[in-house]
Amino acid sequence: MYNPDIISAAWQLAGKLHHRQMYGSAEPGLELPYTQHIGAVVLETLGALHHSPGMDPTLSLCCAILHDTLEDSDIEESELEAQFGHRIAAGVAALSKNALIVDKHQKMADSLMRIREQPHEIWAVKLADRIANLQIPPHFWTPEKKTGYLEESLWILNELGSGNSWLARRLELKISLYKNYI
Secondary structure (H helix, E strand, O other), X not given: XXXXXXXXXXXXXXXXXXXXXXXXXXOOOOEEEHXXXXXXXXXXXXXXXXXXXXXXXXXXXXXXXXXXXXXXXXXXXXXXHHHHOHHHHHHHHXXXXXXXXXXXXXXXXXXXXXXXXOOHHHHHHHHHHHHHHOOOOOOOOOHHHHHHHHXXXXXXXXXXXXXXXXXXXXXXXXXXHHHHHO
């Protein structure tokens, strides 16, 4: 069910929690507001909603908006649950990497396992997140970093692509185009 009030509340909270956070761009000396990344994930999720009947728009959009809040701020899962309910808080938690796991590969494996335990709306958000991230890489990324990111993107596609065929096709396209940056 579409609930614009809850989605708006998620957007307001994400704006507050990501206030002044920036991320690197392809252009040296230019950093972008992190909310642009969130917006890109939301736009991809909206595309999935349009092409995938039966998805819960409130769950998927709230999780798209809040997907990095647990990793990038001091908010707790319990606070998300109090404000948005268990399903949204659990989805955001699954989309968040476990900070206690040090090894990057194990961290991603754990995250993918937890996402696969969630409804397909959460799978879609992870696919949308990776699609949004497969733009021109930051200017300071090494060829090794870009190659590793591409390999990780293929892993995400293989693990979660069956959760949303429209986003899987989008991610396949972005992966093929990303090879030009290596």
